[in-house]
Amino acid sequence: MLQVITLLVENKTGALMRVTGLLTARGYNIDSLTVARTLDPELSRMTIAVAIEPHQRRQLIKHMNKLINVLQATDLTDSPAVIRELVLMRVRAPQESRTGILKEAEIFGARVVDSTLEGFALEATGDIEKLDEFIDIMRSYGEIEVTRGGAVAVSLESRKLRLSPPVPRGTEEAKSEEKTGVI
Amino acid sequence: MSQLMSGAKILLECLAREGVDTIFGYPGGVTLPLYDAMYDNPIRHILVRHEQNAAFAAQGYSRSTGKVGVCCATSGPGATNLVTGLVDAMMDSIPVVALTGQVTAKLIGSDAFQEADTFGITRSATKHNYLVKNINELPQVIHEAFYIASSGRPGPVLVDITKDVFQGNAHYAPVTSIHLPGYKVYTEGHTGQIRRAAQMMLEAERPMIYAGGGIVLSNSSAELRELVELVDAPAVCTLMGLGSLGSEHPNFISMPGMHGSYAANMGMYNTDLIIALGVRFDDRVTGRLNAFAPHARIIHVDIDPAEISKIRNADLPIVGDLKRVLPKLSAVLRELKPSAGERAGLKAWWKQIREWKDEHPLKPVVSDTDIKPQHLMQEIDRLTKGKAIVCSDVGQHQMWAAQLIRFNEPRLWINSGGLGSMGFGLPAALGAQVANPDQLVVAICGDGGFQMSIPELATLFNFGLPVKVIVMNNGYLGMVRQWQELFYANRLSQVTLDCFPDPVQLAGAYGFKGRTVERPSELTEALETAFADPGPYLLNVKVTPTENVYPMVPAGGAINEMVLGPPQPVAIA
Numbered sequence: 001m002l003q004v005i006t007l008l009v010e011n012k013t014g015a016l017m018r019v020t021g022l023l024t025a026r027g028y029n030i031d032s033l034t035v036a037r038t039l040d041p042e043l044s045r046m047t048i049a050v051a052i053e054p055h056q057r058r059q060l061i062k063h064m065n066k067l068i069n070v071l072q073a074t075d076l077t078d079s080p081a082v083i084r085e086l087v088l089m090r091v092r093a094p095q096e097s098r099t100g101i102l103k104e105a106e107i108f109g110a111r112v113v114d115s116t117l118e119g120f121a122l123e124a125t126g127d128i129e130k131l132d133e134f135i136d137i138m139r140s141y142g143e144i145e146v147t148r149g150g151a152v153a154v155s156l157e158s159r160k161l162r163l164s165p166p167v168p169r170g171t172e173e174a175k176s177e178e179k180t181g182v183i
Numbered sequence: 184m185s186q187l188m189s190g191a192k193i194l195l196e197c198l199a200r201e202g203v204d205t206i207f208g209y210p211g212g213v214t215l216p217l218y219d220a221m222y223d224n225p226i227r228h229i230l231v232r233h234e235q236n237a238a239f240a241a242q243g244y245s246r247s248t249g250k251v252g253v254c255c256a257t258s259g260p261g262a263t264n265l266v267t268g269l270v271d272a273m274m275d276s277i278p279v280v281a282l283t284g285q286v287t288a289k290l291i292g293s294d295a296f297q298e299a300d301t302f303g304i305t306r307s308a309t310k311h312n313y314l315v316k317n318i319n320e321l322p323q324v325i326h327e328a329f330y331i332a333s334s335g336r337p338g339p340v341l342v343d344i345t346k347d348v349f350q351g352n353a354h355y356a357p358v359t360s361i362h363l364p365g366y367k368v369y370t371e372g373h374t375g376q377i378r379r380a381a382q383m384m385l386e387a388e389r390p391m392i393y394a395g396g397g398i399v400l401s402n403s404s405a406e407l408r409e410l411v412e413l414v415d416a417p418a419v420c421t422l423m424g425l426g427s428l429g430s431e432h433p434n435f436i437s438m439p440g441m442h443g444s445y446a447a448n449m450g451m452y453n454t455d456l457i458i459a460l461g462v463r464f465d466d467r468v469t470g471r472l473n474a475f476a477p478h479a480r481i482i483h484v485d486i487d488p489a490e491i492s493k494i495r496n497a498d499l500p501i502v503g504d505l506k507r508v509l510p511k512l513s514a515v516l517r518e519l520k521p522s523a524g525e526r527a528g529l530k531a532w533w534k535q536i537r538e539w540k541d542e543h544p545l546k547p548v549v550s551d552t553d554i555k556p557q558h559l560m561q562e563i564d565r566l567t568k569g570k571a572i573v574c575s576d577v578g579q580h581q582m583w584a585a586q587l588i589r590f591n592e593p594r595l596w597i598n599s600g601g602l603g604s605m606g607f608g609l610p611a612a613l614g615a616q617v618a619n620p621d622q623l624v625v626a627i628c629g630d631g632g633f634q635m636s637i638p639e640l641a642t643l644f645n646f647g648l649p650v651k652v653i654v655m656n657n658g659y660l661g662m663v664r665q666w667q668e669l670f671y672a673n674r675l676s677q678v679t680l681d682c683f684p685d686p687v688q689l690a691g692a693y694g695f696k697g698r699t700v701e702r703p704s705e706l707t708e709a710l711e712t713a714f715a716d717p718g719p720y721l722l723n724v725k726v727t728p729t730e731n732v733y734p735m736v737p738a739g740g741a742i743n744e745m746v747l748g749p750p751q752p753v754a755i756a
Contacts (some may be wrong), residue, residue, distance in 0.1 A: 010365060013314065014302060021306055068311045068331060137614040163364035169326040170358045170724035172201040 002031060002128065003057055004083055006153050007064060008161070009070040010036060015069040019046060024065050028052050032085075032150030033115040043071065049128075063085040072161055080156035086125045086149035087135065092142050093119035101141055108134040185356040190318045190348040191220035193355045194282070198226060199324035199584035200357065203253050205229060205244060205617055207237040211257020212297055213284035217225045217347035229617055232381045232638035236610035238268020238339075240639075242277050243614025246597045247572055252614065257356050259297030262304070262343070264332050267604055269308040269339045274399055274601025275423060278337035280328050283311075288316040288345045301343045310338030310650040316345050326358050335368040336462075337400055369486065372503030372511060380458075380482045380499050380575050381515035387456035388528025390416035391476075393439070396423030396600065397461015397485060397505055399593040406509035407460065408432065413516040414458070415529060417454035417536045419447045421462055423600040428588030430569060436536060437545060440468040443711035445543035445745060448736065450536055451476055452743035458564060459483045461505050464494035465601070466738075469596040474741030484508050535617075543734070543747055545586045555725045556580060556655055556705050563625065563653070566710055571623040572615045574596065576608030576632030582732045584627050606635030609652060613639055616648040623651070623714060630656040640693045643719040646678060648756075651713050652721045656674040656683060657728045663730045686723035 007105050009015045016035060023030055031049040054058065057075060064073035076083065089110075101120060105112065110124035120133050124134055128151060138144050188196070188651040194217065198206075205227045210218040221228055231237045233333040242635050256265050260281040272279045286295040296328040302314040313324045321344070328340040386392055392414065398407050404427050411418050411434045418428050419439045428435050451457070451468075457479045459502030462468070469475040472494065483490070483497035484505060490499040501508055547561040560583045567573070569591035574579045575598040590596045597615060599607040612626035628636075633654045643650050666679040690697025695718045706724070713720040734745040 014306070014312075017303070018305060025307055045205075047365035059493060065367070066487070066489055068363055070365045099187045162367065164362075164366055164368070166360045167330065168359060169330055170197065183521065 002049050002074070002151070003052060003074060003077045004047045004078050004081070004151055004153050005050070005057070005061060005064070006081075006155065007048070007073045008038070009046055010069040010071065011042050011044045012069055015044070016046070018067050018069060019048070019064060022060060022067075022088050023048075023050060026056070027061070028056075028060075028074050032148070034150040034152050047152050048157050056127070071163065072159070074159060075157060076153050076155055081153050082156065083128065083151050083153040084125055085131055086123070086148075087131050088113075088147045089121045089122045089124070089135070089138060090145040091122060091138055092144070097141050101138070104134075104137050110134065185354040188354050188355045189216065189220065190321055190344070190351050190353065191217045193318070193321055193353065194227060194325060194344070194349070195220055195224050196355065197322050197579075198253065199360070201251070201326065201329045203251070206253045206255050207231055207240040207244070208255030208282075209234050209237055209257070209261060211261050211284065213258045213264050213286055213346040214255065214261075216346065217255075217284065220703065223667070229613075229642065229696065231610065231613070231642050235263035235268050235606070236613070236636060236642075238265045238272065238281065238638050239604075239607050239610035240614030241279050241281075241618070242268065242272055242610035243574060243597060245279060245614075246276050246611070247594050247615040248618045249594065251278045251280055251329055252282050252620075253282070256284075257297065257637075258284045258286055258301065259299045261297075262301040263299055266305065266308050267602075269305060269341065270603040271599050271604045271607065272318035272339040273308060273310065275396060275599070275750055276337050277339065278332040279306075279339040280332050281339060281341040283341060283343045284349070285314065285329045285343045285345045286346045289347075291316075291345070295637055301341070305341045305343075306427045308339070309341045310624055311488040312341040312343065312344045315348055318348045318351045319354075321348060322355065322358045323361060327361050327363060330361055331363070331366065336365075343672070344568075357606035369488065370504040370507050372484070372501045375498055376501045377508065377511050378497060378515050380484075380501060381512055382517065383456060383480065383482060383499060383517055384414045384416070384458060384512075385519055385523040385526065386414075389454045389532040390414060390456040390458060390527075390552065391450050391454040392416045392434075392531075393419035393421070393451070393457050393459045394424045394427050395420060395421040395460065395462030398424055398427035400488070401461065401505040402593070403461075403509055404428070404515070404593045405505065408556050409513045410509050410516070413513055413520065416458065417450055417533070419443070419451065421468055421600075422464070422585055424461070425585060425596040426593045429591040430589035431591060435679040436540060439742070440465075440584055441470070441735065441738075442586065442732050443468075443736075444540075444545050444586070445747065446536055448734075448742040449539045452741075453535075454479045457481050459485075459497075460509070461485060463490050469494065470612055470736045470740050470742040474743065493711070495613070496602045536651045536690065546585055548730070550727070551703060553727045554701065556725055556730050557587060557655070558703060559653075559655060559706065559724050559726060560584050561674060562706055562710055564588040564625070566714060567623065567625065571595065572612070572619060572625065573614035574608050574615055574626045575601045576626075576628040577605045578629045578632060579657075579665065579732050580627055580629050580655040580728075609636040609639050609650075612650045612652070613642055613648055615648050617646070624649075626650055626652045628652065628654050629661060630654055630683050631660045634680070634683075637689075640690065640719070640721070644694045648719060649717060650719050651716075652719065653710075653713070654686070654721070656723050656725050657730070658683070659728060660705075662732070664729070668729070668731070670737070683723070686721045690719075690721040695719045695721070697723065699723040699725065
């Protein structure tokens with residue numbers, strides 16, 4: 001089963017490397033990864049699909065949450081969430097199979113985004129397993145070329161985002177605070 | 184209020200604001216503007232002989248004082264040479280800030296002279312790292328770096344700064360606050376969990392306190408002592424935690440693990456409650472996991488949530504700063520203790536622990552003909568009385584020193600615990616001596632590790648640092664040889680070090696005294712002479728070449744099945 005982790009990260013150089021570095025250092029292979037900015041242009045939303053054991057995932061998420069640039073890392077695998085993917089596909093469609101292809105596309109809710117004498121370009125979104133099926137069916141019509149967008153997800157639970165407040169630094173008061181032993 | 188200043192000057196100003204008084208470093212091409220600004224700056228620069236040793240020395244400075252250690256290197260090879268020292272600091276959670284120069288921003292990616300992707304290379308070697316290409320970001324970044332290095336679970340932070348940032352000018356206004364919204368530090372501990380933990384401690388019949396480097400890092404020795412006395416449990420200190428509970432304390436039963444004492448390991452095996460404080464259940468402590476404390480519940484207190492249940496599931500986790508959590512635990516214990524009544528099991532437990540202690544004590548081996556390594560450690564212990572700063576390298580001598588030298592305070596025992604970096608001892612002692620000019624600082628090295636750091640003898644001489652370098656010389660890479668003897672049919676492969684420089688000539692060449700001792704009868708006098716010498720001193724102690732460290736839990740073995748000594752000859756009837 002695919003495990004999905006969603007992260008809210010600061011949009012800073014190296015943030016992506018820090019997150020993927022945690023995975024590569026442990027030898028985990030990323031199934032898919034998407035990153036894009038959020039409503040706040042200083043933040044990005046990252047969705048990672050990776051096949052690992054549950055106890056490894058718990059440990060991994062703790063480490064992700066330790067990263068300075070990560071505001072929140074959440075495991076969506078076992079919690080209510082909508083997980084979707086976009087697929088773009090080019091299908092070779094000779095005259096005799098065009099109708100069939102269009103019918104299947106309709107069943108899967110795919111849209112035709114380009115049509116030529118050679119074939120179609122299709123766009124489909126949906127559940128990851130549904131898209132697997134769609135791709136399998138289209139393959140039976142002949143040569144296809146597929147680009148998958150990777151899983152994107154949104155949690156159905158509202159999670160409180162805990163952020164650290166600013167801390168005094170570089171002043172005498174900050175120094176005396178440090179001397180108490182706890183920063 | 185702001186004034187126009189160069190990036191190099193801004194950097195030094197920020198360091199001063201962070202209370203930095205010493206930098207361990209080595210200059211180079213892109214740090215030229217920085218070193219020019221240092222020329223008439225009050226911050227002291229200690230010129231080492233290799234960047235790796237700058238990082239180790241910064242650690243020695245930090246480990247002996249608790250302050251952030253600072254090291255500095257140029258771009259390319261300078262920065263890559265720091266890496267081992269940074270990973271070492273990462274493994275042992277030592278607050279270090281590393282400053283590196285980078286080629287001018289517009290040259291990055293052009294394979295410029297001495298260019299390396301320091302930011303990429305050190306990503307996994309640090310707690311956090313920065314690449315500064317914009318002078319306006321510099322002050323903020325420097326203060327963030329010190330905050331990240333020293334707060335939460337401490338660790339190394341690297342700031343890579345391009346040459347044009349050092350050279351450029353900007354209006355500098357002092358930073359008064361920083362904001363890292365994603366950096367969470369949990370200090371207080373959960374009140375309910377603390378109460379439950381205290382109850383568990385009083386209910387346990389065979390409790391064990393397992394204290395580690397976290398006690399040292401959080402300066403919680405006094406708080407630990409209070410808790411130990413309230414619970415009245417036997418306490419073990421890990422290699423990183425030695426000294427956090429004084430070796431003389433009646434509840435202290437030495438170090439657990441691979442080369443720990445029999446009593447400590449039997450205690451850890453048979454306990455029904457482990458009170459784990461600032462530890463990470465390292466494989467060198469636990470041995471085979473399913474045979475580690477199989478009957479015990481676990482209370483785990485750590486500031487790093489990722490340490491909880493990483494290796495061994497915690498029945499009761501508390502995430503917080505030991506400095507804050509331990510007094511709260513003690514307060515609850517004081518409140519609950521009168522009603523807890525007679526803790527009948529505890530008496531029997533202590534009796535058992537004492538029996539184990541008496542059965543197989545960590546006793547020094549002494550011979551009339553050659554100096555036994557244990558004898559050397561015993562004499563260092565006797566003469567330093569638990570008061571000297573002892574910096575160890577990595578290997579057999581490290582284990583014997585940890586077993587046999589007493590430490591009555593934290594921050595006296597300095598060693599590379601997690602990474603096990605050979606060559607650590609001498610530069611760490613250098614850094615510790617810089618920070619503690621009036622204290623006796625001893626570097627205990629093997630003949631292998633010492634030869635990795637020989638160039639720093641020059642630094643000792645240059646800065647008049649009276650470090651006593653004691654080489655436990657057995658002519659072998661002893662720990663590897665021991666494993667080859669025990670597990671590889673004594674096929675000794677590449678472990679013989681049959682060339683060692685004459686210490687009198689070597690130390691003499693650097694400008695101070697050296698000596699070799701071979702006979703047990705000379706040892707005490709030789710150590711006394713070295714310790715009394717006002718300058719640095721190199722003492723080469725030739726010990727029994729093939730002595731092995733015992734007790735020993737073979738890798739992957741169970742801690743209750745220790746090998747207590749060399750195999751005895753079997754009599755054939």
